[in-house]
Amino acid sequence: MTETCVLITGGAGFVGSHVVVELLEAGESVVVIDNLSNAASDKDNLPPAIKRIQNIVNASQRKRLYFRKGSYGDRNIMDSIFNEFKIKAVIHAGGFKAVGESKELPMKYYKNNVKEALTLVKAMNDHDVKNIIFSSSATVYAEVPPEKLPLTEESPVGNCSCPYASTKLFIENILRDVTVSDGQWKVMSLRYFNPVGAHHSGMIGEDPKGIPNNLMPFIAQVAVGRRKALNVFGSDYPTPDGTGVRDYVHVVDIAKGHVAALKALPNMKQGFQPINLGSGVGTSVLEMVQAFERASGVVIKTVMQDRRPGDVASMYCQPTLAFEELGWKTEKTVDEMCEDLWRFQNQNPNGLHPSGESN
Numbered sequence: 001m002t003e004t005c006v007l008i009t010g011g012a013g014f015v016g017s018h019v020v021v022e023l024l025e026a027g028e029s030v031v032v033i034d035n036l037s038n039a040a041s042d043k044d045n046l047p048p049a050i051k052r053i054q055n056i057v058n059a060s061q062r063k064r065l066y067f068r069k070g071s072y073g074d075r076n077i078m079d080s081i082f083n084e085f086k087i088k089a090v091i092h093a094g095g096f097k098a099v100g101e102s103k104e105l106p107m108k109y110y111k112n113n114v115k116e117a118l119t120l121v122k123a124m125n126d127h128d129v130k131n132i133i134f135s136s137s138a139t140v141y142a143e144v145p146p147e148k149l150p151l152t153e154e155s156p157v158g159n160c161s162c163p164y165a166s167t168k169l170f171i172e173n174i175l176r177d178v179t180v181s182d183g184q185w186k187v188m189s190l191r192y193f194n195p196v197g198a199h200h201s202g203m204i205g206e207d208p209k210g211i212p213n214n215l216m217p218f219i220a221q222v223a224v225g226r227r228k229a230l231n232v233f234g235s236d237y238p239t240p241d242g243t244g245v246r247d248y249v250h251v252v253d254i255a256k257g258h259v260a261a262l263k264a265l266p267n268m269k270q271g272f273q274p275i276n277l278g279s280g281v282g283t284s285v286l287e288m289v290q291a292f293e294r295a296s297g298v299v300i301k302t303v304m305q306d307r308r309p310g311d312v313a314s315m316y317c318q319p320t321l322a323f324e325e326l327g328w329k330t331e332k333t334v335d336e337m338c339e340d341l342w343r344f345q346n347q348n349p350n351g352l353h354p355s356g357e358s359n
Ligand SMILES: NC(=O)c1ccc[n+]([C@@H]2O[C@H](COP(=O)([O-])OP(=O)(O)OC[C@H]3O[C@@H](n4cnc5c(N)ncnc54)[C@H](O)[C@@H]3O)[C@@H](O)[C@H]2O)c1
Pocket: 009, 010, 011, 012, 013, 014, 015, 016, 033, 034, 035, 036, 037, 038, 039, 070, 071, 072, 073, 092, 093, 094, 095, 096, 097, 112, 116, 135, 136, 137, 138, 192, 193, 194, 195
């Protein structure tokens, strides 16, 4: 009999790998499609992230995990997956996400994130798979004055600060339009705020290529001795300590949000639903540094710098809709985010690359 599975694109990546663990633990069978464009690979073509997931979960859960190497934009591979398995829903976590690179190479982002996603959606439609959970981002929100915080799903979107952000909004709009044209489609667009941390086991976590752009991987690499000091981008923001404030959320909480979304999908009142995944609490750069120092026992050297172009002073969400619609709220604290990230960084000072080198 054909096995019923959840298909996840980008399942070897940071968020995707944590989602896969939570899905398996929730009893789902899971097919991962990833082209390993931003995930470590091994000679046998089974990426280290997938091997490590196999070690985290138990034997019966391991049997329910399948990996296919390829692009979600490759119609032949997608057809073969939809023919081989009965896919009950797709979690679309694959794609490119580097803000700076997207400004230098916008076409690369529009092709991979938007054009290839069209192929995925068309393949789903042709195989009558009409349930999708999309990895969207808080970056779709337009900048608002501080008095308009927290951001709700009704807050204005658009005016995107970079091509990456535009691709996320394009995909949301495509999916929304598809639900309007065909009432059988159910789409949940999960707008992540700042996912950080790692799995409690220390086996999987964020494995950025080159110099990290984001705060927490950078702090972790300073702590482990790979970088000399953290550049704090801006100390004159209108925030309590002058540094930027964000809504950090543990990646395992984010992953659990996908399991909750999967359960809620069949009972959705409307075809398209954006949902914020955040804690609702803002934490400053210096507060994150202090939390990481507590978790690691390492003093993080900081150097105050000018503001990073495109950054906002403060950004955090109102997460009440996630609780109403999904019964989801964050459970893990900033200290747990730092403790788990530190465990992962300590156990894997050079990331997940099998040769031990940074990828
Ligand atoms: N991590 C964040 O801070 C964050 C915040 C908001 C939204 N998101 C979104 O969440 C998703 C996952 O982010 P992440 O942090 O896990 O990134 P990631 O780069 O670690 O994971 C993405 C995965 O997708 C794969 N991929 C890329 N293009 C592909 C293609 N055409 N076919 C198959 N696989 C492909 C990559 O190899 C990688 O393993 C992305 O869509 C990202 O835009 C991430």
